[in-house]
Amino acid sequence: MSTTVDTPPRFESVPAVREGLKRVAYLADEGIAGVVYLADRLGKPVLIEGPAGTGKTQLAKSVAEMSGARLIRLQCYEGLDESKALYEWNYKKQLLRIQAQRVAEDQGGTWADVEEDIFGEEFLLTRPLLEAIRAEEPVVLLIDEVDRVEVETEALLLEVLSDYQVSIPELGTVSATQIPLVFLTSNNTRELSEALKRRCLYLHVDYPDLDREKEIVLTRVPGISANLADQVARIVRSIRQLELKKAPSVSETLDWARTLVLLGVETVGVEQARETLHILLKYQSDIAKTAKELTVDES
């Protein structure tokens, strides 16, 4: 590691991470907690991949909440560039300064003074990446949906991710005062570059297994009975085994559970399931297929 600063470790051990996340209502499994712990110890960013709606972004938020750090979020999109991600000079302010200088020049100021002045910190607009680097207090940096930027823009991130520093030609290199925890999420719409992957720890978040999903439903949906949560989790698991265009995500499971609670349903029968399927599934063909599968047993 070429980092120059040492940040004291934030987490005691893997179980401690798990406990902490549980306190902020995020149920992590062994793998997730382990990788978060390692990320802290090794001072490396975490690249999180997985199907939509499995709590990738939520993980970063929860880690921030749990460690009491500020969350800085960079939402990626096509066309994101340096001035939006790293820093930008405040042109308007610089112009004003120059004009003010004109007046001062009459009293004997020189151009060199101005030049030094307008490229000072005062005129620098920090964007998320630079902000995370310069922060004095602990921060969690979330780079969301990194697969949306072009391959060329990805290179922007590399310096920040490996060395935790940003080079600004006029100012020199700004290094981090503390190593932020960095999370990158990706929906895998394209292959990320090797260079980026190499610098990160990799975490694949998949749909949770039955018990974990049940617990998630129990913690996140107030007023749900254990029985109903169990049924919900089991039905969702069955649905995920079908070949669908879009399998129900965890967030959709939660929505569904909330709906059932609101409707005052105690046990889910075929009728209730069929009437509320549109909350779990977002394609008409999927809904039709599932309704058919659930009512007519395959065996």
Added chain:
Amino acid sequence: MLDVLAGFIQELRAAGLPVSLTENLDAMEAVRHIPIEDRDAFKYALAATLVKSNAHWKAFETVFEVYFSLRGGEWRLDPDKEDELDAMLGGAAGGDIQTGGGGAMDQLSPEQLAEMLYRALLDADEAMMRALARQAVTRFAGMEPGRPVGGTYYLYRTLRNLDLDSVLERLMDASRQQAGELTPLEERLEQDEYQTRITHLRQEIEAEIRRRLVADRGAEAMAKTLRKPLPEDVDFMHATRDELAALRRAIQPLARKLAVRLARKRRHGRKGPLDFRNTVRHSLSYGGVPAEPKFRYPRPSKPEIVVVADISGSVAAFARFTLQFVYAIANQFSKVRAFVFIDGIDEVTRFFEGIDDVADAVHRVNTEADVVWVDGHSDYGHAFTTFYEKWGQEIGPKTTLILLGDARNNYHASQSWVVKELRKKARHVYWLNPEPRSYWDTGDSIVSEYSIHTDGAYECRNLRQLERFVESLA
């Protein structure tokens, strides 16, 4: 430890995973922070640093199992616990077995074993399942040291003796009785639940067999026999059922990625040529100085694709994947038409129209298309002639024609003049062959008779090659 890890990484690379030097160092660093006796944490630490793609996870897991299943006693069930378990098992079997210690299970009759298996599955008792898996392997697999047989053989023998299907039936019967009458929904849920448990048991058995094989032959040799190609490298023609299922799952994300990539390529870059008139017109506002050059809007041509695919047994899987792939990115083409043949030929475009589930359409193609003319053995000659007569005039200068098949013509007449004629009309004609290039023109294969009339014949044995070809089309 370092040696083991180095060997492990070596094996990962041999299995096709790109592990760089920095990742290697990271793994070493990561392992220092993890308590070594925690096997799960150890596994995840290695995975997080070494595996950077979900598709590689499976390969990683296999290699990991092989390398670290036997190292050190701390990862096995500790002996005390094992004894305890065995004693418990003795009790569970009705108390008629008095011997404590290691051998309790060996003396069970097959019926008792089946009964215990049933009960373990019913209660989802994991420790019991593991012990039973071990016992089942000892008893049924008939493993002999030094015998050069793959793990699948032992797995098959063990599973055949356990007869898990009837166990599943029994479990279902039990829950039916317990609940009185089950609604279809409940029935399905119960079944899924037991199915998961049985799958779990199966994995235990597999792991156990692997453990024993490793003990017998050593990790390096074992890893070599278990080495499996990554999904994108699986050969279409020799894929097993599991591999085909994996391929089907892999094709959708792959096609989506390709579509995104192509759409991006279309939108960006590639400026058109200078638009002279427009530039002059705009120069008026600068007093006649062409200060602002205008370019013609780039209009990349969208080819019209016609796929003609052999769907006879030997190459059916390949045709299916190609159709699925082409249709998944159909919006990159102005029009896609599909024809399938064995010895007769039929247009199947209608199956794909207005349907958003391509896999479903492909299924219908396989069952409903009318492709048999005489005997249902490939006859390229007849299929091509019919194609030429019926649809030949619809092939125009915008059409890209893709012919799929191994050109194993069963010694019928080749009628290669059809391809020659079609090439004159079409923009491009390509031939995709799922066979390795070295097999071409052997036996009844007559690829080169056709391919000399095409713009190129490509070997297309796996998803990687298929993807590359489709990308070059658009």
